[in-house]
Amino acid sequence: MRRTFVVAAAVCALTACQQRGRSLYAWGSYEDSVWSLTHAEGAADVDAQIDSLTQTVERARQEGRAIPPGMHAHLGLLYSMRGELDTARAAFESERELYPESTTFIDGLIERMGARP
Template sequence: MQSMASFTRTTRLALLLAIFALTGCATQKSLYAWNDYSPQVYQYLKEGGGSADGQVLALEKGIEQASAQNAKLPPGYYAHLGLLYLNTGHSDKAIAAWNREKDLFPESTQYIDYLMNNMKKNGS
């Protein structure tokens, strides 16, 4: 009879641990504040640039939200925003956004420098 009570106690303990483990996984916070970033990139690619002004506003709003939440934006966020700025004729803002991308993600330096050099070659 005692082995049955031990089995039940062990089963309950295992079940309780499993619940805690699953609960811990379900509440894990994302490393980055994605906000509307993914839908904006999709829209940009789908429409070939499309309504860049609206996308700029959405991404700028995402920056404000992330700042208010003290959250990090994902890699590529400022790079994409820079491309949108360039498409809307704001090359100074594009350079600022790209420099911010390089500051946050130094591994992007080569790509960002490529974008900046192309911009200069094209006279933007």
């Protein structure tokens, strides 16, 4: 009887741990994208990263999950690397809307791009 109770308690504990494993944010390939852009010189495929992160954002919206801080700013950086400054600015503005605490930083990025915040 005692053994059954211990096994049941262990199963309940493990089940509770599994349910808490879901992250608040929909990270998708964001962390890998940042890493490859900053550490793997020349190996970053900007187009593939944009596609992957755009899909992550869409999936997060469909699932009602939060987009992590910095994801839109990173997308803005990728778009600016591709020369799409209007799209980059829109991504930066999305970051600022979602995370108002980033306003000073985002405004600085937009200014450095040659546009007014």
